[in-house]
Each structure stands twice: as C-alpha cells, then as structure tokens.
Amino acid sequence: MKKKRYAIVLDTRRCIDCKACTVACKAENDVPLGDDKFRNWVSEEPLRGRYPNLGQSFAPSQCNQCENPPCNSVCPTSATGITAGGIVTVNPDKCIGCKYCMLACPYDARYFNEETGVIDKCTFCIQRIAVGRIPACVETCPTKVRTFGDLNDPNSEVSLLLAKNRYRVLKPELGTKPFLFYLI
C-alpha cells in the first residue's frame, strides 16, 4: 500500500467564525483551559473599508504539518519528529519543555501544556485517524470549511479539491512546505 500523506484543505469563504472547531479540538485533545492554550484558532481578519462599505474574512488555522518543519531541527532532544502520514508530533517522553520549537514555528502553532509539562500542537487528531475517524475540527465544522484526507490518493476528496480549485499555502517563501491548503 502506498504511504499516506495527510492534508487539510480549507474553504475559508464558508467560514462563519463560529469557533466550533476550536472548542471541539480542546475537548477532543484535552487541551487545558486558558486562552493561550489551543491547537487551532480562527482569526478575524481586519475589517476592510469604512462604514457602510465593509468586508471581513475569517481565517481558521492550525499546525501546517510541514514537510520541512523548522520546529524539528531546533529540538535539542529530537522530541519533535515526523510520523506516518506526514504528521509532525512531539514525543512527550523526550520533550523537556525548552520551547525552542515554539519560537521556531513560523505559524505559532505550538503551546506549552502545563498539565503534561510538554509542548503540544495539532496532530490532525492522530488518535482518531487511527480508528478510521476524521479530525474533530473537520467533523464538527457546521459549514464544512475543512476537508481532511490523503494527498497521495489522487481520488481522495482533498486531492480532487486541489485539482479543481486554485489554492495557496501560508508563508510559502519560508520553504516549510505546508500541508494546510487554502482555496482561493
């Protein structure tokens, strides 16, 4: 069987900033309470125009599961690694909580979990993938902004979406090779 490469495709035009994804992620992954503790987030983009001609977009985001993750190379204990499916993970046994990776991540996707004493981040809900379920944020999203799947499968929903639509990734200039794709 071919190796899998997981990705999430986001159609932000459908995002209503309801933050279901954020709460779902916190509950699913036991992310501690605290408004600086989260694996995913939705930013309100700045208001465009002036009253009464206004526009606004909402931008959901999380770890990009980069192919070249800068967080990986700075980790002094090799706690950060890339697992099957291309998912960037933190091994809690090796992590010493030095936070170098938090600074290195250009997407600010990591936080320090005081309850476990280690760095934590989005894992595409690896525990759900393992039992054949899709990530919590993807499943719960009311307007189906998010689509999850295997980019190595040309017939997966994510592959089809990227074949059919124009898209962009965040900060491509950094050469991180992100696997969150935003449709335009």
Add this chain to the structure above:
Amino acid sequence: MSRLIDKKLSRRRFLGTSTCALATATVGSQARVLKALAESGEVTTSKVAGSKDVFTACGMCVNKCGVIARVRDGRIHKLDPNPDYIKSRGMLCARGNAGVKVVYDPDRLKYPLIRAGKRGEGKWRRASWDEALDLVAKKMNAIAEKYTRAGVMFASTEGTFQEHFFLQMAECFGSPNTVRHPTLCLSSNIQGFSATYGTFPTPDVLNSDYIIMAGANRSEALITPDSIDQLKGDGGRRKLVYIDPRFTKTAAKADEWLPIKPGTDMAFVLAMIHVIVAEGLYAKDFVETLTVGFDKLVPHIKPYTPEWAEKECEIPARDIRRIAREFAKAAPKAVFYPGRRSSFADDDVQLRRAMAILNAVIGNWDTEGGLVPNSKIKLQKHDYLAPWYDDVPERIDKGSAVFLSEKDGSWTAMRDRILAGKPYPVKGMMIYKQNVVMSVPNRAKTLKMMDQMDFICTIDITMSDTAWYSDVVLPEATYLERQDPLESLSGILPVVAFRQPCIEAMFESKPNLWIMQNLAKRLGSEIAETFDFTMDDLIHHQVSKNPKILKDLKSNGVHYMKVLPTYGLTRGKRLRTKTGKIEIYSANYAKKGLDPLPVYTKHAEVPAGKFRLLVGRNAYFTHWTTANNAYLHELMPENTLWLNTTSAKKLGLIDGQKVKVKSPVGEGTLKLEVTDKIRPDCVYMAHGFGVLSKGQSLIYGVGACDAALIEEKLEPISGNVAMHQTFVEVSPA
C-alpha cells in the same frame, strides 16, 4: 476580545515567563496516545477499557442537534456530531462541543437549597429533597388557600423535553398563569405569518437562489439547517442580501449589507411590494388562484414608493428598486426570510404581515426554494385528566393583547398586572429553568415583582440570577444525564430527537419528571395520579402507533421519514386560514379593528446625544446559559459596548475604555468597543453578562446586562415585547 483571536501577541508574551511547569498528575489523552505511538513506532488504537458511545441530543440551544457522546470510564470525554442527523447537516457548534463543561461545571447546583438569609443575599442552607419538596408543597397550598390557585404562576423554559411535566403540574395544580419565552421572542412573527398562511412556514434556504435576511443573523444566531444552508451552494449561485444596523458575521458572508435604520424595515418591505406590483412583476396566476385581497393591496401599496421608503429606512431608492426586481426575477426560488426573533418594535406583527405578503406576491409558497409549510412526525401524546377546580379565575393577563396565547401569555403584561395586584394577587412563582431576571426586559421591574412574592421556587442546573432571588432552589440533572421523552421536531425535513443519559446524574440532581412526581405526591392523590407513569412507559406510549421510531433512535440516534423535501402538498387544498387561501387582506384583522393590510407607522427618533440600544446574538452563547461555561467563556470573557467610530470620536471616547450606559430604567458599566460595524445612531451589547448571582463565578462582576437597560414596550397584537425602542446615554465610567 479573546486572546484566542490575537493569538500572536498572547503566546509570545508567555514565552518570557518561567517555563518550570506545575506538571500535575493529569495526563492529557494526546500525550498518552503519542506515548503509545512512540513505543510501537506505529499508530495504535488506544481503546480505553469501559468506553462507550451514546446517541443523544444536544441541549445547549433550540436546535437539538444529534450527538454521539464518547464516554470513557464513566466520564463524558467528547461530544461528537451524529453524522446521520439531517436537521443539523451532521454538525455540532461551539456550544454543542462545550456541553461537557456543563456537566463538569464546578458552579453546578449539587443539592436542594433553602434560603437562609434575605432574598438575593446568597445565604443558603443545604436541604434534603424531602425537606425541600415538603416546603414547596406547603407554600403552594398556602397561597392557593389564601388567594386562589391562580395565585401561583409557572414560568417555564422550552426545549429541555421535560417542560411538558412542569406545564402538566401547572394545569393539575390548577393555575392558568403559565408563561414561557414566545413573547420575549417570536410570537409576533408567528402571528404575522400565520394570519397570512394559516401556519408558520419554513424558508427552503438550501434551494433558494435569492435570500433576503432582515435582522436574522444566521451566522451567529444559529438555526439549523438555515445557518449552514445560507452559504452559497455549488457554483456560488445564491445571492444573500442582509439587512441589519450591525455588520454581523452574516453581513460578512452576504453579497450585500444594508445598514437599515432600526424600526423601519416595514418601509423597505412595502416599497419592494410597491415595485413588484407597479411593474407587474408579481406571480399573476398564483395571486389570482391562491390568494385573497390582491385587489385591495394594489391601491394600498401605491404611496409606498422606493423614494418614500428611502427617507424612512435610509436605504437608497435605486437599491430597493433593484433588489425588488432581482427578487421577483429569481422567484419562485426567492425568499424574504421570516426570521425568528421578532421583538424589534411595537408594530412587529404588521411588519411580519408585510413580509408574508411580499413572499405571497412572488408566488414562492410551497415550492422549491420558497416558503414551505412544515411537516411533523406524529408521536402519541401523554393524556391525563387534570383535576377540576371551581374557583379559578382566568389568566391574569387576559385581554392584554389581541391574540394572546392561552399557554404562554404575555410576559411583560403579566408582570405589570402582578405588580398592580389586578385583577387578583399572584404571590407564588414556580420557575423551571427560565431565567426571568435576565431575560425579561426591565430587570428592576422583574425584581420588584419577585419582591412582592410570598414564595419563589426555581429548578435549574446552575445558580441563575433567578435562582439567586428564590427561596428554594432545586437541582435538575443536565441534558447529558437524563432520559427524556422523544421530541418531534418539525421542519421541511422533520425528525424525532432522542436524548438518553450518557452518565448517571451527578450529586443529588434529579430529572424534572422525578421532581414533578415527588412534588405531586405531596400535593394530593388527584395530582399524583396524573404523574403515575415511568419515563419508559411514556416513551413506549409515544411510539405505540409506530414502533420503528424507537428502533431507529436506538440504532441511529435519529428517526426521519424522508431525506428530500416534498413540495406542493398544500396545492389544491384549503389552507388553515378563514378563506382557505393566502390572506393578503385579512378580514379577520379588520373585524378585530386592526389594519387588514400593513400600514406604516413612524417610531420615535433617537433623541440628540442618545443612542438606540440593540440586542443580538453571537455564535458562542445561548441567551444567558453559556457565558459561564469554561470553554465558551474563553471565547468571550466579557461583553463590550459597540459604538461607531465617528460617534465615539464626537464623544471623545476611546476603544477599550470603561463606559457607563444609562437608560430610563437602569444602567450598566462595560468596556467600549469602537467599531465601524454599527450605525452611528446605535449601540449594541451581547447578552449574558452583568449577572447578579455570585454563583456564576467566571462572569460575576463582569460586563453589563441588557435586560437591566431595556425599557419594555408591548406589541398590542401578539403581546410580544419590543426590545429596540430604548435610548441610552453613553459616558465615561
């Protein structure tokens, strides 16, 4: 705003502080899973012993989305959406996901409490259920004896699926004075559309090509499936025109946003009808065969030109004309969205009539993409024989509105009469989860009404402001701990919802049925007999004519009959109006001395130096019930006062400063949010803050309460309260 939003700032800030963690004993599940992964070098299925999945229904708002609760070792770990639940398109919103924190909320009521200090002082003593219920029964009987049985009023929430037992208690006890939320919300809307169509229809949002939403903020006031369906379908065909004095998240998704002057929506609607009639764009055959009164509409609508409307509603005449033409062109797959809450102005019924008529003239009735009558799946009712009492008077608010609901009354009219003691005294309050102190406008008046009560008993899950001012507080089990009766939810695709316990009820909390049964026992055998059944008996009775319902619910968590809408079932049949047709002209209204066609009336202008206070919703909260939820509190830890940038400049006020807001009936202090997202003549604050109860520990002392400020005005046709007619002053705090 929450730091989740400004996340760049927040996390970096924390980097500077000591990294030495309070590594507690709690190990997050993800750490556990990753550990397993690291050990085996593989992804493993980490099956925790004792885990189970339970089908149930969300109880966080009116929609009742289907849920699969993931329970691990007796603890609800995660609430996932039931993908089969067609009504909500298989989703769960932020509140639905935050339901776990309702169960494990340290602020939960744990056992019955009896007041030990003065009312509102917050001194309580723990009581046994026996002692508490004995006291409640004694007080109810004492009031009935001293006054009449109508001397005890019953205020109930809706949608817990157990409110039926509370209303049964009211009826069997013998009080006509029941009150629920409709007159704080949608009774004008139901009245206006029902007067026209004989029923309150549902807009077929999914299949509509042109939707106009006025004051229905569907990206934030979530209604399933509309909130999901409002977004463009495949190919981006649909057009959404959104009318609201605020640039909400629905405005952000709309093709056009029109910041209308509040209270003038009817001018916009009448002018649209004017254009459609004058230019002959209406559905001629439809109007001729299926409606009555179009001939009277033609002269009536003549003066309501777009140019006239522009002066009222401040939307340019050319836009009104263009939108009317586009709307008629898209017909019948076009809909002027009826909305839900209709507590805007004191002529809201006639506004809804105008909206109903606009839909009628383009002929979208009972067709794809138009207004579709609801279907409902039949469940057998629980019948009981209520005891008969001779000396019970009629509802205290009788006659306070032209079409007053027998069951729901009119909240504010009722309050006024209770305060006046006329026509008779009401001295006892039984409350089931309705937070009347925070929900009914003019909080000071509600507190005054409560002050003159001999006895107040509240059933709830947390110490609401209403519970805080009660004499006895009874803890109900939460929606995730109860078996509820089946509930049939009507819609274009109707469903039956199922709620079963995910865990045993914690502490001494009890389901409402148990509470009512044990209270009934103390009120006498006649009342007790009507409650002589178990929940199981009731559910089996509900499905006695169609046992498949229960089978589906057990295997899929939801029952439905069809997955595709059926249209046109009412064609060729009489509607439930007097004439059997769509009543553009209402002879029934004429007979009651009401305008048979909607006539525009001007409302008071905003006085100089003041602002109109607007109320509204956001997607993180359901009324007052969620602001203190730990997950949702993070998303919005306080409410702010929205004030337009130019207005703030004029007042010399700056973003983030504390301001005092003062209305003729109350005041509040909160943070100012200077924004372009609101008209310069309005201010807005989210509901749910400024609480009085210290039992809401995350939000006590934070923000302001809109109900403390709103001056209640009454819609005389429906008895609905009008909430957008209060003018406030804003000054530095």
